[in-house]
Amino acid sequence: MADREAFDDYVRERWAPLLRTATLLTGDRHSAEDLVQETLIRAAQRWSRVDPATADAYVRRILYTRSVDAWRWRRHQPDPAEGGGDLVDGTDVAGVVDTRLTLAAALRRLTPRQRAVLVARFYEDRTEVQTAQVLGCSVNTVKSQTRHALDRLRVLAPELAETFGRKETVR
Known part of the structure; x- marks a missing residue:
């Protein structure tokens, strides 16, 4: 139960920074959310073995490798819509x-x-x-x-x- 609480605390604290990084890696907010969720699912499976001192490095490593893996399967990514402003x-x-x-x-x-x-x-x-x-x-x-x-x-x-x-x- 302590592992679950520690993981929940980690997710609450690190969700936004992980999402920002994932957005840069994927170029798309929705894909980034999916990437972070997949990353956290993988991390949760082994959270009891993760050293709290290196937890962020462990999760970010999963994030980067999942990003590369996902990109390999995609052939095309949509171009961003162009916008204007004042x-x-x-x-x-x-x-x-x-x-x-x-x-x-x-x-x-x-x-x-x-x-x-x-x-x-x-x-x-x-x-x-x-x-x-x-x-x-x-x-x-x-x-x-x-x-x-x-x-x-x-x-x-x-x-x-x-x-x-x-x-x-x-x-």
Whole structure:
């Protein structure tokens, strides 16, 4: 019974961060919810054996591997609907939305491993070593996948480099 309570507490505390990460991995809120639920089902099955100190790493590892597994089975993902907007507090909402949609579309065109590496490294602000541990690969793999993913993003969406103040040439 204590395991169930510990798991319930974990889910209540970590649902939102897991959902944000899953949304970045899948590119879709509904798919992300499904991914988190599948992840938590798998984690619940072995929760009694999970060390509380490493529970988050354990669940995130399941999340990443489930994301890659699910992506392998899908052939196509829908493109996001384009939206418009006005200025809000001096911010060009349409520009922000366009940037987010461009980034989301470009991320979906990366391989699952490249997307997982970028999410872990830059969204979750993990080091190369931490990312390698979470993804179960070497640090050199993280480095090369990051390099390849960023190069690919520069090709897929060169306007993002300009948006974020980096004017780099494509090799």
